[in-house]
Amino acid sequence: MTEEEEFLAGYDPGAFPSVAVTVDVVALTIREGRLHVLLVERGGHPFAGWRALPGGFVQDETLDAAALRELGEETGLRPGEGELDRVHLEQLRSYGDPRRDPRMRVISVAYLAFAPRLPDPRAGTDASGAFWVPVDEAGELAFDHAAILADGLDRARAKLEYTPLATAFVGAEFTIAELRAVYAAVWGEELHAGNFHRKVLSVPGFVESTGETAARAGERGGPKPKLYRAGDARLLHPALLRPTREDGVR
């Protein structure tokens, strides 16, 4: 036994101050052209009856795994069954105010999830009580979840600019107009169709053509659009910048 092994064998974990660690997930998707977030209604105390972000305690697993597990439990979807595999998951940040949970010291590691349109979670068993809500109708949330949601939206809006994140909101094959609708929904403003088209195609690795054309045009007419799939770029160069406000505030 080395000196270090000996030390570890005699180590008492109770010597450390103990806190609980949870993951909370800001899951975003687009439905009917509007950005939605997944919320649950809390059954037990504290904040019984309030809406909250889906989440729970971290078990013997990585933080990423915990976030994916919680998302699966709340939506009723399971990894390996297709839909959950296309979800883009990334850590947002951690929240650790000593009084954010009235029960005890709880540190929450928040995650952002981006998904193409997912089935309604009501169908599932554990997933009753979960539902998609337009982000501007989220209202008051339990704990500090309203602040977490706001931080998540900020991050999502910023990442659309310089990463191909928007492709996580659409299917495997998509049209430029669908991609533009993602930007419009997340940024909350319309984009110039012609310039957007030119820009997207000019950024190397953002999208690549499938050579195919959609089987049908939009409901209100127009030519059949070409189909694209996500390229291999991880950053957009040059970036797709949001329209600048006069006052510089974004």
Added chain:
Amino acid sequence: MTEEEEFLAGYDPGAFPSVAVTVDVVALTIREGRLHVLLVERGGHPFAGWRALPGGFVQDETLDAAALRELGEETGLRPGEGELDRVHLEQLRSYGDPRRDPRMRVISVAYLAFAPRLPDPRAGTDASGAFWVPVDEAGELAFDHAAILADGLDRARAKLEYTPLATAFVGAEFTIAELRAVYAAVWGEELHAGNFHRKVLSVPGFVESTGETAARAGERGGPKPKLYRAGDARLLHPALLRPTREDGVR
């Protein structure tokens, strides 16, 4: 007593799985034109004798306060005594692999700190064992600290582009050339002096003129440069982009 108060009064904190939470700080500064990181040499097990990021267990305080406290303890500086007040501190991300600490489950919330040149920490009492090391000579670190440092450097390099972060590395009054040296040190490449000058002055709110001129020119000649202080912008519009690599890799 309301129903919720009653619930909280009877609540047993031991019902939650318990883990330890630490903060680790990636503290960066610039010395002799090179980017340095603050490291400590570990005294006890595990990883006795290894270099590590400064950090420690979170006490009854916010995460931000814990990071500032750890930084102060390791540098020997105290808040309110000037130098530590100019430090820019922000959360990086959290690390929670179940086996990242051999003792027990430890979640680490990593912070990034940016500071103008600070005094050498050796002078302090607790701070013996801490030292500034050029980031490219950090070598192997305890736990997963090498990965945390790499993530911190990525974040710092990216934030120079679209935030006035560089002003956190210089004094309250600085010259454009000093600011350019910060970019050169963090990005590891020289910048075109003329274009940098034009760009910095054209971004609203990045820097504002003091109207003063430096008392003395540089060691190797040249005119006395004008002095500036940080402006009130929180984001740079337009951004100061890094020179693009041909292959798009950054």
Added chain:
DNA sequence: TGAGTAATACTCGATCTGAGAACAACGTAG
């Protein structure tokens, strides 16, 4: 069949960028 809509391509002037040059002010080696 006609009206309206949308995908895509193109035009044009304003703006921004990188590379380089110009110039004057300064420190230091001799």
Added chain:
DNA sequence: CTACGTTGTTCTCAGATCGAGTATTACTCA
């Protein structure tokens, strides 16, 4: 004290990019 090299600052210029608008064509729906 002088010559030289260095540096802060401003300018020029050609190429890339941008926002706004127009043109064309292919489609859907009534």
